Amino acid sequence: MSGRFLAALAATAALFQLGTPVVSAAPGDARERELTRLTDDYYRLLGADPVAARAARDRHTALVNGPGAQPPFFSYMLGSQWPGALNEEKFPSRKGTFSQFQGCEIMV
Amino acid sequence: MKPKNRLSIGLLCLGVFLALLGSARADTSALFNVRDHGATGDGKTLDHLAINKAIEAAAATGGGTVWVPAGRYLSGSIRMKSNIELHIDAGAVIVAAPQSANAYDETEEFKPPAYQDGGHTYFRNSLIYGIGLENVSITGHGMIDGLGAWDSGDGLFAWNPILDRMSGCASEGERPVLKLGPDGKPLPNNGLPPVRRGNKAIAFKLCKNVLVRDVTIFRGGHFALIVTGCDRVTIDNVTVDTNRDGINVDSCRNVMISNSRINAPYDDAITPKSSYALGEHRITENLMITNCLVTGYEVGSLLDGTRVPGKNQVGRIKFGTESSGGFRNVTITNCTFHCSMGLALMSVDGAVLENFTISNITMTDVRKYGIHITTGTRNRSPDVTKPSRMRNVDISNIVMDGVDKMAGIIITGIPEQPIENLRLENIRLITRGGGTRKDAQKEIPEQGGYPKAVWAGDLSAYGIFARHVKNLELSDISITYERPEFRPAARFYNIDGLRLVNLNAQVAEGVNVAEFASDVRRLVVRDSAGIPNTQ
Numbered sequence: 001m002s003g004r005f006l007a008a009l010a011a012t013a014a015l016f017q018l019g020t021p022v023v024s025a026a027p028g029d030a031r032e033r034e035l036t037r038l039t040d041d042y043y044r045l046l047g048a049d050p051v052a053a054r055a056a057r058d059r060h061t062a063l064v065n066g067p068g069a070q071p072p073f074f075s076y077m078l079g080s081q082w083p084g085a086l087n088e089e090k091f092p093s094r095k096g097t098f099s100q101f102q103g104c105e106i107m108v
Numbered sequence: 109m110k111p112k113n114r115l116s117i118g119l120l121c122l123g124v125f126l127a128l129l130g131s132a133r134a135d136t137s138a139l140f141n142v143r144d145h146g147a148t149g150d151g152k153t154l155d156h157l158a159i160n161k162a163i164e165a166a167a168a169t170g171g172g173t174v175w176v177p178a179g180r181y182l183s184g185s186i187r188m189k190s191n192i193e194l195h196i197d198a199g200a201v202i203v204a205a206p207q208s209a210n211a212y213d214e215t216e217e218f219k220p221p222a223y224q225d226g227g228h229t230y231f232r233n234s235l236i237y238g239i240g241l242e243n244v245s246i247t248g249h250g251m252i253d254g255l256g257a258w259d260s261g262d263g264l265f266a267w268n269p270i271l272d273r274m275s276g277c278a279s280e281g282e283r284p285v286l287k288l289g290p291d292g293k294p295l296p297n298n299g300l301p302p303v304r305r306g307n308k309a310i311a312f313k314l315c316k317n318v319l320v321r322d323v324t325i326f327r328g329g330h331f332a333l334i335v336t337g338c339d340r341v342t343i344d345n346v347t348v349d350t351n352r353d354g355i356n357v358d359s360c361r362n363v364m365i366s367n368s369r370i371n372a373p374y375d376d377a378i379t380p381k382s383s384y385a386l387g388e389h390r391i392t393e394n395l396m397i398t399n400c401l402v403t404g405y406e407v408g409s410l411l412d413g414t415r416v417p418g419k420n421q422v423g424r425i426k427f428g429t430e431s432s433g434g435f436r437n438v439t440i441t442n443c444t445f446h447c448s449m450g451l452a453l454m455s456v457d458g459a460v461l462e463n464f465t466i467s468n469i470t471m472t473d474v475r476k477y478g479i480h481i482t483t484g485t486r487n488r489s490p491d492v493t494k495p496s497r498m499r500n501v502d503i504s505n506i507v508m509d510g511v512d513k514m515a516g517i518i519i520t521g522i523p524e525q526p527i528e529n530l531r532l533e534n535i536r537l538i539t540r541g542g543g544t545r546k547d548a549q550k551e552i553p554e555q556g557g558y559p560k561a562v563w564a565g566d567l568s569a570y571g572i573f574a575r576h577v578k579n580l581e582l583s584d585i586s587i588t589y590e591r592p593e594f595r596p597a598a599r600f601y602n603i604d605g606l607r608l609v610n611l612n613a614q615v616a617e618g619v620n621v622a623e624f625a626s627d628v629r630r631l632v633v634r635d636s637a638g639i640p641n642t643q
Contacts, residue, residue, distance in 0.1 A: 039417065054473060
């Protein structure tokens, strides 16, 4: 096996380390720990008890979409990328910020 | 052996050796290492100039493979050329330069009005792009990391208000806002200067014979991969984990997407379109999507394996919304959806969607709906003379498990132009339930304008909601729910030619399996529990 191949293999392994885990239970961060637990529950229960698994997923979704859980600019942009959505006179309700969830609702 | 013979054999061996050497040299000369052209791969130096030099050198010899060996290559726009294979080797990462580096090419001139957003209008401001090329490919087990910024300037922008303003993008149901020159005609780019605003990872426009294979695209900006107006496109074994659209196929023909994984929690995963970006109505046709996984995990969590359910879980396969040219001759087979919205077929800009076969699909934990089939009157396109049409769609062998409350299958035509010849066969639909008797009484308005799945919220049937269809056949359908559900399993309006065969649905006591709400003609029912057979 050539050295180049081994190097490429190692590099490939490193490549897939690039995706930083989105949910990382940092010490002392109760919210992140709860998110991680809910994700774990979801996959653990998905085969045996899908209803309970989906309930865990719902709680996860509610938590990540809860107040203050995401930067407000994000959803504002998602919404306003929609043509006309920047027209705040026409759409006064879109003035300022709305939740990320609402932003995606506009898109889909 | 005589000395003369020995000499002859020796000369022969030498000749063979030289010939082999020559051929080996010929092989290596077709390989252009970007490091030989000045690329550093240190992740700090802008390397796209060196990569472009390597591409130009290869093109000057008639083409070849431009090799990007392991390393991190900070890059602005990489300009592909004909007969070039850009091979991003295992361990190589092409990283999008920050916007502040001014490293992306200027947007090309566009004469408004656009009937598509700025991301579909401009191509040169991409990380890797090619326009008007032939025989072009991007291969290798390396990665393209667009950094996928929304507008912080760290990488490819996912949001393009400046590009929208430049293109004079026509709004939904509104006239485009255009700046006119002294001659009364719209000014190019709406009178705005070109910008260097990188917003896509890979873009090909008007190319022939395009191959993208094996690469991983992470945080790809507005589009991880977009092909517009291309012929003979192969996208194979690609992994996309991105913040907006995954793969867009716009106004292309002869396209194969296979063996790929696309995670796009905030937008669509695979999105065939037929926009007006080329200034004409051009159909997307002869398209095959097979052996693909589409998901709505949080960005990055497909790649790192944690598979965190996304905040919004879009990540679907969706035809449209841009549909001014139409869609024809499409197969979708052997695909899996997880934590995403379902399959959407939309023809809403005055063209036709026809001749689709869709089979062998499993969906689990589906947001909003499992299947949404709709024609509409958005008409975001010039010279719309006919209503949008849809016909000849066969969907079979589908399992949808854990579909949200809204409805499992939504089919909405338009009154003056019903969807024609739609067959759903061998469908197992398990919804999450939760519908109330009040939901069952809801009046559902016609769907107009942009075809949002949420146009009416939860629908008045939990399994199948169908309206304005001519020749609808439903056979071997199983519909059940997980939580208490008080809506009927199916509701039909204005169906001319409805055939129900072996429809079995769970319903609460006192709730009908199917409601034939209005104007259902030529009804045939066979072997469907709770619905008497017709004669």
